[in-house]
Amino acid sequence: MSAVAIVHPSTLLGKELRERFDARPDLALDVRLFSTDEEEVGTVTEVGGAAAFVNRWSEAIVDEIDLALFCGDLERDREAVRILPPSTRGLMLSSGASLEDGAPAVAGLNERLWLSRPRLSSPAPATLLIARLLEPLAMARPREISATAFLAVSDLGQEALNGLLDETRALLSLSSVRKSKHFPAKVAFNLFPGILSGAEVERQLSALFGEAAPALAVQTLQAGLFHGVAVSMNLRVDKSIGAAGLRGLLAKSDALTLVRQPARLGTLDAAGADRILVGDIRESAAGTLWLWATMDNLAIGAANAVALTAALLESGPPA
Numbered sequence: 001m002s003a004v005a006i007v008h009p010s011t012l013l014g015k016e017l018r019e020r021f022d023a024r025p026d027l028a029l030d031v032r033l034f035s036t037d038e039e040e041v042g043t044v045t046e047v048g049g050a051a052a053f054v055n056r057w058s059e060a061i062v063d064e065i066d067l068a069l070f071c072g073d074l075e076r077d078r079e080a081v082r083i084l085p086p087s088t089r090g091l092m093l094s095s096g097a098s099l100e101d102g103a104p105a106v107a108g109l110n111e112r113l114w115l116s117r118p119r120l121s122s123p124a125p126a127t128l129l130i131a132r133l134l135e136p137l138a139m140a141r142p143r144e145i146s147a148t149a150f151l152a153v154s155d156l157g158q159e160a161l162n163g164l165l166d167e168t169r170a171l172l173s174l175s176s177v178r179k180s181k182h183f184p185a186k187v188a189f190n191l192f193p194g195i196l197s198g199a200e201v202e203r204q205l206s207a208l209f210g211e212a213a214p215a216l217a218v219q220t221l222q223a224g225l226f227h228g229v230a231v232s233m234n235l236r237v238d239k240s241i242g243a244a245g246l247r248g249l250l251a252k253s254d255a256l257t258l259v260r261q262p263a264r265l266g267t268l269d270a271a272g273a274d275r276i277l278v279g280d281i282r283e284s285a286a287g288t289l290w291l292w293a294t295m296d297n298l299a300i301g302a303a304n305a306v307a308l309t310a311a312l313l314e315s316g317p318p319a
Helices: 012-022 074-081 125-140 158-172 198-212 242-251 297-315
Strands: 002-007 029-035 044-047 050-056 067-070 089-092 119-121 144-152 191-193 216-225 229-236 256-258 276-283 289-295
Touching (some): 002 012, 029 044, 067 297, 074 089, 089 297, 125 198, 125 229, 125 242, 125 276, 125 297, 242 289, 289 297
Parallel strands (some): 002 067, 144 216
Antiparallel strands (some): 191 216
8 A cells, every 4th residue: 555645735735635535445545644834733634534633744754655745835845845755756736836846747648758757746727727738639730829827816725715705805895905915916806917927837838748849828817716727728720620620639538528508618617527628619710719618726636636646656666
């Protein structure tokens, strides 16, 4: 039985991850909980339907771990990962993790680029969404791709969600409220450039696809959304493909679902869904194709982490 550590398990992603491991008894995991946060150490939560203590993350226990998943604040996780020996795999799930924190990894995608690395990161939800769309679209050989990703507040954790809730209540009651420390402006009912930059998403996608990476431009916008990330993508492909051909390519992917009422698809529809939802696909007057898609940022992010866990444990220690 493989020993898997969840470091900082009380975060939004940590909770989602625990639930998904509980639903996968076939993985035969010994899931252990740890934290570097003194307020979290010693608390009781649940794993596998049984009570579980959150223990202190320390060098004394790392030799017993086969894989560690880091789900907390980025700076805390960067400190925590340093005590891992090179022979123990680490997967960074923290919001804001960059290429310097670990090679970005998406389950089933270009495993040769990341499977042998000891330090990995599950990419930002916006990156993950675009990557899953690009994989089947490669068959269309797009010449130009541009995408605008709309980011959810829950990407930044429970405290950011609480701030959005406070702002929403204040605005509806005509009260004053300070903006959240997580954003440069008030986020409720608002839209502004994302803290996660389009340039960082482009970097992550380039690392994910390697030499096969398509030329694309990404813009990110922070939306006043509690959950769910969405992307509007424009592609220039061979004119013979058309919208119907593009739908056919996307329908072949196990990660995607083409919805029955594409014009009505919104981020609320993706809540709790295990697959990416693809909505409207249409041809523009300029000869390009527009594509709209959305996903549950927490659910899909955790699902990717679970799939990566299975692949990493099966492959054994890093080379």
